[in-house]
Amino acid sequence: MTLDWAFLLITAVNLVAVIGLLLNLGGVLTWVERKQAAVMANRIGANRCYIPVPVPAKAPGGGWKVRWSKRFTLVGLFHAIADGMKMLTKEDYTPPFVNRFIYNLAPFIAFVTVFATFAVIPFGGPVEPARLLDGPLLSGIGALDGARAWLAGFFGDGSGAARTFRLQLADLDIGVLYVFAVSGTGVFAAALAGWSSNNKFSLLGGLRASAQMISYEVALGLSVIGLFLIHGTVDLGRIVDQQQSLWMWGIVLQPHMFFLFLAANIAENKRIPFDMPEGESELVAGYFTEYSAMKMGMFMMSEFVAIAVIAGLVTTLFFGGYHVPFLYDDGFHFGESVVPLSHLTVVVLRLASFTLKVLVLCWFQILIRWTLPKFRYDQVMRLGWKMLLPISLANLVLTAGIAQIVNAR
Amino acid sequence: MTSSAFMYLFLAAAVAGGVGMLALRHPIHAAVSLLGTMLCLAAAYAMLGAHLMAVFQVIIYAGAIMVLVVYIIMLLDLGSDDARAFRSVKVFVGIPAATVLVSVLARLAWHRAAGTEPRPGLLSSIGDPAAAALPEGFGTVASIGRDLLGRYVVPFEVTSVLLLAGIVGAVYLTGRDSAGLKAQGNAVGEGKGTGDGGQAEGAPAGGEEFAA
Numbered sequence: 099m100t101l102d103w104a105f106l107l108i109t110a111v112n113l114v115a116v117i118g119l120l121l122n123l124g125g126v127l128t129w130v131e132r133k134q135a136a137v138m139a140n141r142i143g144a145n146r147c148y149i150p151v152p153v154p155a156k157a158p159g160g161g162w163k164v165r166w167s168k169r170f171t172l173v174g175l176f177h178a179i180a181d182g183m184k185m186l187t188k189e190d191y192t193p194p195f196v197n198r199f200i201y202n203l204a205p206f207i208a209f210v211t212v213f214a215t216f217a218v219i220p221f222g223g224p225v226e227p228a229r230l231l232d233g234p235l236l237s238g239i240g241a242l243d244g245a246r247a248w249l250a251g252f253f254g255d256g257s258g259a260a261r262t263f264r265l266q267l268a269d270l271d272i273g274v275l276y277v278f279a280v281s282g283t284g285v286f287a288a289a290l291a292g293w294s295s296n297n298k299f300s301l302l303g304g305l306r307a308s309a310q311m312i313s314y315e316v317a318l319g320l321s322v323i324g325l326f327l328i329h330g331t332v333d334l335g336r337i338v339d340q341q342q343s344l345w346m347w348g349i350v351l352q353p354h355m356f357f358l359f360l361a362a363n364i365a366e367n368k369r370i371p372f373d374m375p376e377g378e379s380e381l382v383a384g385y386f387t388e389y390s391a392m393k394m395g396m397f398m399m400s401e402f403v404a405i406a407v408i409a410g411l412v413t414t415l416f417f418g419g420y421h422v423p424f425l426y427d428d429g430f431h432f433g434e435s436v437v438p439l440s441h442l443t444v445v446v447l448r449l450a451s452f453t454l455k456v457l458v459l460c461w462f463q464i465l466i467r468w469t470l471p472k473f474r475y476d477q478v479m480r481l482g483w484k485m486l487l488p489i490s491l492a493n494l495v496l497t498a499g500i501a502q503i504v505n506a507r
Numbered sequence: 508m509t510s511s512a513f514m515y516l517f518l519a520a521a522v523a524g525g526v527g528m529l530a531l532r533h534p535i536h537a538a539v540s541l542l543g544t545m546l547c548l549a550a551a552y553a554m555l556g557a558h559l560m561a562v563f564q565v566i567i568y569a570g571a572i573m574v575l576v577v578y579i580i581m582l583l584d585l586g587s588d589d590a591r592a593f594r595s596v597k598v599f600v601g602i603p604a605a606t607v608l609v610s611v612l613a614r615l616a617w618h619r620a621a622g623t624e625p626r627p628g629l630l631s632s633i634g635d636p637a638a639a640a641l642p643e644g645f646g647t648v649a650s651i652g653r654d655l656l657g658r659y660v661v662p663f664e665v666t667s668v669l670l671l672a673g674i675v676g677a678v679y680l681t682g683r684d685s686a687g688l689k690a691q692g693n694a695v696g697e698g699k700g701t702g703d704g705g706q707a708e709g710a711p712a713g714g715e716e717f718a719a
Contacts (some may be wrong), residue, residue, distance in 0.1 A: 140558065200539065271647050275562045282570030286542065289574065293535060293581045308578050312571070332648055 103255045104227075114204060116216055116267055119453075124403035127460060131402070132463070133174060135468050145174035146279065184384040185395035189300045193295075193388050200294035205389065205396035208287035212400040212407055214280045218273055219410045220335050222265030223420050223448040224427075226441060229260065233440025265420075265449070266335060273333040274326070278319055281366060285311045288368070288375055291397070292385035303384025306475065307375035313365055313482040318362040320490035321355045322415055324497035328352075338419030340424070348416030353492060354414045358486055364410045365482065367401060372471040374478055409459035410452075412492040417455050420448040514554050529597070534585045538576050545569045557646040592628035 129144055136143020151168035192201065228250040229244050248298060253261050270276055323475050325348050329337045330475015341347050347357050365372040376384035386397045413419060424430050429439035439447075473481065524544030528537045545568045553561035644650045655663050 109545045197535070200535065203539075270558055272558045273560070275566070275648070279570060282566055282574075283546075285570070285574050286577065287576050289581065290539070293577070297619075305578070305581055308574055308581075312574060312578075315570070317638035410632050 104261065105263075107252075108225075108227075109267070112265060112267050114267070116221070117213070118215060119221070120403050120406055123456075123460070124399050125182060125374075126175065127402040127405055127464070128181055128398070129175055129178045130460070131464050131467070134464050135235055137463075141467075143174070144177045145171055147171065147174055147176035147180050149176060170203055178405040179424050182395070186394045188391040190391040190393065195296045196388060197294040197296065200290050201388070202393075204287050204291035204294060205393045205400075207290065208284060208400040209396050211280050211284035211287065212404045213352045215277050215407050216403075216410060217267040218270055218276050218334050219414050220264060220269075220338050220419055220427060221409075221410065221449070221452050223445060224245075224262045226260050226262045229441040230445070232444070235391055241280050242439070264335060269333075269335050271333055271493045273331070273335070273337070274322065274415075275332055277334075278315070282311075282315055284366075287397075287400075288379035291389070292375075295385070295461070297388055299383075299387050300379045300387045303377070303387070304456060306377075306386055307368060310368070310372065310374055310478060310482070312363040313340065313479060314362045314372075314486070317358060317482055317486035317490050318366060320487065320494060321358040321362060323490075324352050324355055324489035324493050325415060326498050327494075327501050334419075335413050338414055338421065340420040342423055344418070344423045347418045352416075352493070352497070355490070356412070358490060359415070360412060362482075363412070363479070367399065367404045367408060369463075370467045371407075371472045373472055373476055374475050405460050405463050406456060407458040408463065412459050413452060413455040417459075420452040422447055422451045427452075510554060514551060517547045517550045517554070518543075521551065529601075535577065537581060538573060541576075542569055543574045545573065550698045559646055559648055559651050 122287030132144040134143075148169035150166040151170050152164045152166055154162050154163040155167070157163040161298075183344065192198065228246075230249060231246045255262075268276075289304045289309070292300045292302075294302070325337070326332050328351055329332045330336060331341050344350065368375050375381075376386075381387070386394055389397065391482040416440065424432055425439075425444065427441075427444060428436075429444070430437040521544045524540045524542075527540030530545065531537045531540060545564060549569070550566035552558075552564060560572040585593060
């Protein structure tokens with residue numbers, strides 16, 4: 099069996115891109131959360147962290163010396179790095195009364211499930227590496243001919259035809275079901291963390307987390323079945339393919355389900371207004387009360403990475419994924435007029451489009467977090483079971499009926 | 508080669524999880540090792556190309572059933588001592604079930620090794636090499652969905668009625684409890700009733716479900 103080196107290379111690039119995007123976004127979001135809270139509360143916010151820059155200055159007795167007087171703050175983005183360094187270097191204290199194995203296992207479950215969820219989300223359009231260096235500007239540069247020939251040879255299928263790759267880690271037929279399966283396993287992180295800490299607050303937090311996450315998983319799955327009915331598939335790649343036209347975007351087809359899906363996702367992520375499992379005011383820190391240093395950091399980090407993953411999922415299902423309105427594989431189509439674009443431009447535009455949509459949805463989630471007060475526990479349960487679930491079911495029946503009528507015509 | 512190495516790895520881990528589930532004293536440890544078994548089986552399904560089965564294994568067994576098991580263990584705060592009550596179950600149910608399973612598998616392995624056809628029976632297709640040739644689109648969402656709502660629609664619907672009966676039963680059992688709680692008066696207060704009250708009332712209800 100010969101190894102498919104081109105496929106391995108593309109997969110490695112995808113892997114680095116996904117993990118890089120998620121880890122960096124997770125780090126930046128810890129700062130965005132504080133900064134946005136500050137802006138919304140008309141404060142200045144997290145801007146104190148800086149890297150000192152040496153400036154040459156005149157010494158009193160003549161001559162020159164270096165003064166570290168200039169501060170490079172980068173609007174406070176270094177807070178994310180400072181946070182990470184603090185958590186990595188703090189004492190990692192394990193209380194003597196915990197159940198060691200499960201206590202140590204729980205943060206890893208939280209981390210792994212969040213990252214694994216992103217594997218099926220397509221974050222860029224189809225790429226044909228052999229055509230990447232074509233285009234009006236680049237094709238004139240003779241120095242790139244060697245690179246072009248190498249790309250065509252390496253990414254060809256041997257018979258001269260070029261291969262197309264998807265910017266997606268796993269193009270699975272089961273698509274979104276995989277997302278539900280993996281994110282559903284994330285319940286264990288909170289439940290086991292709460293139980294193994296051997297602490298009443300943690301146990302209550304863990305119980306609340308598992309009850310809440312089971313409840314909202316139902317609404318989470320049911321709220322997007324309408325979209326699957328319309329698209330006729332659960333494969334995220336195919337769903338994005340069908341959202342080429344603006345009228346096929348999920349937000350146009352099922353606008354009400356966008357709110358339900360987002361609400362259920364935020365509840366799954368246990369963030370305000372659904373932060374019952376953590377509940378600072380009554381449960382200290384809930385299920386991760388007994389965790390310190392980077393183990394606590396892993397819970398926190400997985401929460402922030404989950405914001406990005408939710409944004410990616412909502413983008414894919416409701417906002418056309420990587421698609422830019424009117425942009426097709428060969429350029430912009432406005433009715434009859436066509437603006438041709440090179441393959442590289444289209445690929446970059448689509449990557450930028452996906453990233454932009456994800457960032458806007460991250461911003462929106464943090465906006466919700468700092469706007470709404472938190473629910474009481476019985477309100478959380480009532481919202482999940484008595485509102486989201488019936489509405490999703492009603493939507494399912496309605497959509498199925500409409501789809502039947504449309505298909506019959 | 509690598510794929511079959513991974514297959515053996517996952518299957519060995521699944522067996523190890525099963526052994527751990529029987530051997531470990533603490534209910535939570537047993538639950539976690541059972542969870543490991545289920546996830547490894549899901550990985551094995553996925554490697555065999557049955558992605559939908561793998562996902563169902565994770566969603567239903569790992570994501571729903573095991574979560575409930577862990578939840579109940581946490582809610583009732585079961586310790587190592589409580590596991591002793593189930594020892595007789597292990598002996599009187601577990602050993603006969605294991606014997607049947609092992610004997611069936613041994614018979615298939617025997618026929619496979621000897622190169623003979625097993626007598627046609629209920630499980631004969633499991634070891635049949637001819638059954639390994641799969642039709643086009645086997646195991647995809649579309650084909651399983653079509654089968655489930657076409658050929659097997661009656662068993663499918665009967666199963667859902669059975670589950671509905673289970674839900675109605677659960678509502679009846681817990682509904683009676685909360686009615687009794689309401690009769691005691693509203694001294695507990697609305698907010699507190701779901702926290703502490705919920706835990707206290709969960710115990711008898713869970714016990715009844717086990718008894719049933």
